[in-house]
Amino acid sequence: MKRIAFIYSIAVAGISLGLASCNAEGDYPGTEYAPQMYHSIPYEPLSQIRNEEEGMWLSNREDEKGEFYNSNPNNPYGMTMREPVANTVPRSTDGSLPYRLRVADLEGAALVENPIELDDQVLAEGQQLYLQYCTSCHGAGGEGDGKVGAVIGGVANLKGGAYIDLPEGHIFHVITHGKGRMGAHASQIPADRRWKIVHYVKQEIQAQ
Numbered sequence: 191m192k193r194i195a196f197i198y199s200i201a202v203a204g205i206s207l208g209l210a211s212c213n214a215e216g217d218y219p220g221t222e223y224a225p226q227m228y229h230s231i232p233y234e235p236l237s238q239i240r241n242e243e244e245g246m247w248l249s250n251r252e253d254e255k256g257e258f259y260n261s262n263p264n265n266p267y268g269m270t271m272r273e274p275v276a277n278t279v280p281r282s283t284d285g286s287l288p289y290r291l292r293v294a295d296l297e298g299a300a301l302v303e304n305p306i307e308l309d310d311q312v313l314a315e316g317q318q319l320y321l322q323y324c325t326s327c328h329g330a331g332g333e334g335d336g337k338v339g340a341v342i343g344g345v346a347n348l349k350g351g352a353y354i355d356l357p358e359g360h361i362f363h364v365i366t367h368g369k370g371r372m373g374a375h376a377s378q379i380p381a382d383r384r385w386k387i388v389h390y391v392k393q394e395i396q397a398q
């Protein structure tokens with residue numbers, strides 16, 4: 191009987207201790223199991239623990255600060271990231287600026303030059319991408335006779351009439367935003383690839 195009472199009191203003590211550690215609220219995470227697994231030692235851009243004492247009880251840091259201290263005192267607000275300079279514009283990985291011309295601004299688009307230098311490899315990639323994204327409607331030769339084109343009808347013949355003289359920027363704009371019954375392709379094809387397709391359309395499809 192005594193043994194059962196002993197086991198019982200150990201169980202009660204265990205449960206109450208367990209429950210007592212569940213009191214997380216606000217900034218307090220509650221009692222953590224193996225806290226060093228949760229707290230990053232390197233500076234984190236979005237984690238800001240500015241109290242130098244925090245985690246002192248298990249700290250073995252060389253700078254003698256608390257284990258969880260994680261702010262950068264040299265930057266505003268103790269951030270790890272610096273705020274970008276005002277009016278900073280993000281560039282894509284190839285260094286180009288984002289394309290911001292509005293859908294209706296076809297005239298502005300016509301003035302934009304192709305930033306991708308033309309060479310054989312660019313042309314080969316352009317061909318591949320044209321086959322992948324445009325042939326279904328415009329046909330391999332660009333005459334508007336693709337299989338899907340035959341169904342939806344009214345697909346532009348890229349080799350005919352006024353289309354032959356379309357400026358490169360205009361074609362890029364149409365691929366980007368779509369036009370009339372053609373849908374936008376900006377979400378499927380990154381800008382540099384769209385320009386490669388433009389090269390292919392101009393050099394191969396329209397030159398023949």
Ligand code: HEC
Nearest residue numbers: 323324326327344345346361364365369370371372375387
């Ligand atoms: C789903 C079918 C479809 C696909 C895919 C498609 N197009 Fe079109 N495209 C059209 C249709 C339809 C038109 C005629 C739009 C209109 O004037 O209503 C058109 C028009 C055009 C024009 C002429 C724009 C103008 O100023 O009138 C160009 C250039 C063009 N497409 C290029 C492309 C290129 C390059 C691709 C591949 C990235 C492509 N299209 C993919 C259906 C398509």
